[in-house]
Amino acid sequence: MQIIVDIGNTDAVFGLYNQTHWQHIWRTPARHDESAESYEARLRLWLLEANLPLSSVHLTVLSSVVPTLTPTMRSMLGELFGFEPIVVGPGIYPLLPLEILRPHEIGADLVANALAAYTRYQRNCVVVDFGTALTFTTVSGEGKIIGVAIAPGLKTAIRSLFANTAQLPEVPIEVPESALGTSTTHAIQAGVVLGYEGLVRSLLDRIRAELDGDCLAVATGGLSGRIPSLRDAFTDIVPSLTLDGVRLIGETVTESTK
Numbered sequence: 001m002q003i004i005v006d007i008g009n010t011d012a013v014f015g016l017y018n019q020t021h022w023q024h025i026w027r028t029p030a031r032h033d034e035s036a037e038s039y040e041a042r043l044r045l046w047l048l049e050a051n052l053p054l055s056s057v058h059l060t061v062l063s064s065v066v067p068t069l070t071p072t073m074r075s076m077l078g079e080l081f082g083f084e085p086i087v088v089g090p091g092i093y094p095l096l097p098l099e100i101l102r103p104h105e106i107g108a109d110l111v112a113n114a115l116a117a118y119t120r121y122q123r124n125c126v127v128v129d130f131g132t133a134l135t136f137t138t139v140s141g142e143g144k145i146i147g148v149a150i151a152p153g154l155k156t157a158i159r160s161l162f163a164n165t166a167q168l169p170e171v172p173i174e175v176p177e178s179a180l181g182t183s184t185t186h187a188i189q190a191g192v193v194l195g196y197e198g199l200v201r202s203l204l205d206r207i208r209a210e211l212d213g214d215c216l217a218v219a220t221g222g223l224s225g226r227i228p229s230l231r232d233a234f235t236d237i238v239p240s241l242t243l244d245g246v247r248l249i250g251e252t253v254t255e256s257t258k
Helices: 036-049 070-081 090-095 108-121 154-164 184-210 228-233 241-256
Strands: 002-007 011-017 022-029 059-064 125-130 133-139 145-152 216-220
Touching: 002 070, 002 241, 011 036, 011 241, 022 036, 036 070, 059 070, 059 108, 059 241, 090 241, 108 125, 108 133, 108 145, 108 216, 108 241, 125 184, 125 241, 133 184, 145 154, 145 184, 154 184, 184 228, 216 228, 216 241
Parallel strands: 002 059, 125 216
Antiparallel strands: 002 011, 011 022, 125 133, 133 145
16 A cells, blocks of 8 residues: 655645555645644544554655645654655656756646656656646656646635735636626636636646647646546546655656565
């Protein structure tokens, strides 16, 4: 068994992989003020509910874009399982079958997305990750990360309106019936949710144009299914793609050290 951890700006996602598929995926808020003991108690409970002893876990891999949480989670995993996790970062990127653009700047989650897409498709592909940020990571069929585009995520955009205006409420991410909002809630949903459909399609068109049209698109992230009208824009929607990439990084590092 493998425990794969992906810490994002909103959630920490824990995946339990059993050599063929994801047996469990757990999600919890990524809180900067939460202790290692708190995360450990939660993970112990999840494993207990899954009827899995700690001794069944032989590999742990940690990816994080929250520097303040990385040592907390690294310490927790090491103490709980009795061995150090593999931590995704620039020091291990040379072991990967990727040519990585600015390795000390790019987020670990984007590297994971690129590796998962390259391994799965072996051709030009853009991964659209619907998370706290909306990211577009393009990897070539030869394994080169060609470039990245980043925009605020859906929830981030809505919360920004709520936080920075006096009268606009925070609204749920739902597709309105019309672009002509007849209430404040529907107006925000029209502007953000329907607006993001146009944003995604426009960026995909521009990326494909720069690659002479040869580029698949795959969606991932916790909000990847929240705009149903975008489904035809993607070859696949794979919510676990980032975890898949983190797992592949861990397996590649493990093989290289044998």
